[in-house]
Structures are given as C-alpha cells and as structure tokens.
Amino acid sequence: MKTSCSGGTQIKFARNIPVKFTRFLLAASLVAAISLSFASEDAPPEHKKWMKDLGSAMGQIRKGVEVEKNAAQMAAIMPEVTAFWAKRTSDVAAKSCTDSENGAKQAAAAAKAGDAAGVTAGMKLVGAGCKACHDVHREKISDTEYKIK
Numbered sequence: 001m002k003t004s005c006s007g008g009t010q011i012k013f014a015r016n017i018p019v020k021f022t023r024f025l026l027a028a029s030l031v032a033a034i035s036l037s038f039a040s041e042d043a044p045p046e047h048k049k050w051m052k053d054l055g056s057a058m059g060q061i062r063k064g065v066e067v068e069k070n071a072a073q074m075a076a077i078m079p080e081v082t083a084f085w086a087k088r089t090s091d092v093a094a095k096s097c098t099d100s101e102n103g104a105k106q107a108a109a110a111a112k113a114g115d116a117a118g119v120t121a122g123m124k125l126v127g128a129g130c131k132a133c134h135d136v137h138r139e140k141i142s143d144t145e146y147k148i149k
C-alpha cells in the first residue's frame with residue numbers, strides 16, 4: 001500500500017512536468033502568433049509599384065479609358081502579386097489575388113468583345129479582390145503611407 005502510494009506520487013509528479021511545459025510552450029507560441037499578426041512591415045518597392053500600377057489602371061478603366069489595355073495590364077500584374085503573397089500563407093490574400101486576376105481577364109475579354117456588362121461584371125470581381133486583401137493586409141499609417149500587415 002505504501003509502495004503504491006509513493007509510486008502514485010511519483011507518476012503524478014512525472015506527469016505534471018510535461019503538462020506544465022506544454023502549457024508554457026502553448027502560451028509562448030500564442031504570444032508569438034499574436035505579435036506576428038499585429039506586426040506591420042514596409043512593403044518592398046516592387047509591391048508598391050504593382051499597387052500603384054493596379055490603382056492607376058483601375059482609375060483609367062473607371063473613366064472608360066483604354067479599358068481592354070488596362071484590364072490586360074492588371075491581369076499581367078496579378079501573378080506577381082500572387083507569387084509575393086504565396087510565401088505568406090494567407091487564404092485571404094490567395095483568394096483575393098485569384099479573384100482580381102480572373103476578373104481582370106474577364107474584363108479584358110469583354111472589352112475586346114464590346115460587352116459593357118461583361119466589363120462591369122469583371123471589374124466587380126477585380127474590386128472585390130482588391131478590397132478583401134486591403135481589409136485584412138493593408139495598414140493605413142497616414143494619408144499617404146500604407147504598410148503590409
């Protein structure tokens with residue numbers, strides 16, 4: 001009886017260490033995950049350029065200026081944005097890139113065919129992609145400065 005009691009204590013002691021250690025690791029990784037998700041960083045120059053070019057193409061299309069050319073240019077830029085974000089394992093970013101690229105291709109094809117409703121539908125998908133990513137991954141620092149988060 002006495003032996004089994006002390007044996008029990010020993011087992012309990014031995015079990016407690018890993019449990020506490022696991023909790024510690026869990027807490028530590030949670031802290032790391034939280035600080036990671038709040039850390040923002042400067043966008044590399046190429047990212048800023050893609051965004052600027054996407055923004056100006058979008059502005060031109062809204063005004064009805066060279067719609068086919070601008071939509072095709074957006075479709076050509078998106079794979080670069082996709083590749084950049086693929087390294088960051090964000091489902092939101094991946095989906096938003098796919099939407100923007102597909103929408104731009106759709107809009108370019110519709111513009112070529114003279115299908116105004118098709119252009120509108122394509123650009124709606126493009127815009128949904130831009131917005132979804134910006135909502136989650138773009139941090140406004142000032143009226144002129146944005147970062148990646």
Ligand code: HEC
Nearest residue numbers: 043047048051054055093096097130133137138146147148
């Ligand atoms: C996968 C994420 C992602 C997608 C998709 C995306 N953006 Fe961005 N965009 C960002 C981030 C992050 C920033 C801030 C960093 C920077 O400026 O590079 C930004 C910044 C910008 C900026 C400069 C800052 C501002 O808002 O004035 C413009 C313009 C812009 N994006 C336009 C677009 C347009 C138009 C689209 C869709 C065709 C688009 N973006 C799609 C992530 C994205």
